[in-house]
Amino acid sequence: MHQIFAILIHVLMLAALAVTFFKMRQARRRQDHLLAELRDTPNWTRIYINRPAHSARLLKLLPYEARGLLVDEGETVRVLGEISSGGRIDRRYSKANMSLRWVGNARLADGNLHWIAIGDGADALTISADTGLNPAASRDASADIVRRLAPDLELPQSAKGEFALETNRRSLGVVIAFFVLGAFALFDGAMLNHNVLLNGDSIMVMAPFIGLLALTCYPILTRGGVPARESWAISWLLGMALGFAFVPLVKRADQWAAGNSTQTVVYELQARGRLIPVNSAAPPIDYAQFHEFWDQFERGSSHELQLIHGPFGLWQLDESDLRPRMRAFYEKRRRTRS
Structure with missing residues (x-):
């Protein structure tokens, strides 16, 4: 039964990957199709596009609604894209009043992409540089779009380089906790404690679930200004350290409670x-x-x-x-x- 369940999980994961890859290819073809309209326009950039409703969704296969083009027309900026449902996004913004602002990688649902907000109200969109299979380059490429369209706009520090975990008290606290738990699991669990647990099956089964508790750090970190990508990564690292340290911690606590008497x-x-x-x-x-x-x-x-x-x-x-x-x-x- 367990083997059947594991096979089913793997089949579902492969199916999700296949559907995601198909949607990405379809979006790229629609993007390439738009280039035919811009043969005489040299100043265009490939981008991802989100309307507010799609941007607000937490569960989605792709972090973007469409792959489109950003066209610099001099005094105006045009955002052009085709949606999988057959709809079309085609909006122009005056550079003097386009309300350009940096959003960054604020949520896990943003994928590994860094976003820019453009326009207000019904015309509002979020866009990100299309970096293909290299989403790690999204921040620099998206920041360059802002620099070209609005050179006088001051970008936040998060748009200029990798987020420094030590500059934020919450992320620094999680990193310190990770190293402390990891060191405890390594030195006390594997080297210093000579006591062997004889009936520890129950707490060993609990260890992975205890580790998952560390994921509750994710919303705490993001609310404290830590980007979604870094928040998710260090939350998982903390969970792994907590899972490995859980059994040694329980052993030590039980020894201390027993007065270390044999x-x-x-x-x-x-x-x-x-x-x-x-x-x-x-x-x-x-x-x-x-x-x-x-x-x-x-x-x-x-x-x-x-x-x-x-x-x-x-x-x-x-x-x-x-x-x-x-x-x-x-x-x-x-x-x-x-």
């Missing part, structure tokens, strides 16, 4: 490194990957291990004494073989 649990050795507790509710331990170490002991032999059982209901095996013994065994085994 209890001795007697285990009986079974075949291939499997240990089962004797007169204890502790979980069994599977050391199959290190069965050579345990094979030196008789099957049915008893072994005292140190476990932490905290208030979270977790069982953690303290390997601080066991690891050096196992490491010495395998080093001696390697030297003997060589």
Whole structure:
């Protein structure tokens, strides 16, 4: 059942990609068709066009309604485009009164494009430089359009270069949290904490969902002036760091709540490194990957291990004494073989 569901998801994703690609190609053909009308007009630029209704939509396959042309006619600017439904956009704006203003990449629905608003009221449009398969160039190309049409208009700093995360308190806070959580997951989770979680399936399943909570940072960041692209990227990075750090955090919290006190649990050795507790509710331990170490002991032999059982209901095996013994065994085994 899970395989069928996974296949269905992949088929739907491929279908969405195919439809998106088809729509992009169709829009490009309509754009090329418009060039036939401008054979004697050299001052044109390929652009994306949105009317207000389409721009306001959150769910859409493409961030633009049409691929069209921006024509510099001297005293006026013409915006020309054909829509997939068969409609047509053809508007002229006086350069003296075209209300040109920078919008930028304010929302996730804007795609990876930077937008310019032109006109007011019923004539209002948003346009962006058409950079084809290189949307990362949208900011510079769109800013150049503003410079050509309105050289006296002062562009905001966000239109002049990459957004500096350290200049915004909210984005800086998220970046710091990402590095702190990432460092904790790496050093404490993989190096410093010698306790092995024996019954952690439930919290491991929760980790990805806990990571998704970081996506709530996205609207907080965008409201604080961080561009949509950067907000989405660092929210995802924070989510990944939180997901990786969640299990080590829970382990440490359970250890601290238990006062870091261990209890001795007697285990009986079974075949291939499997240990089962004797007169204890502790979980069994599977050391199959290190069965050579345990094979030196008789099957049915008893072994005292140190476990932490905290208030979270977790069982953690303290390997601080066991690891050096196992490491010495395998080093001696390697030297003997060589």
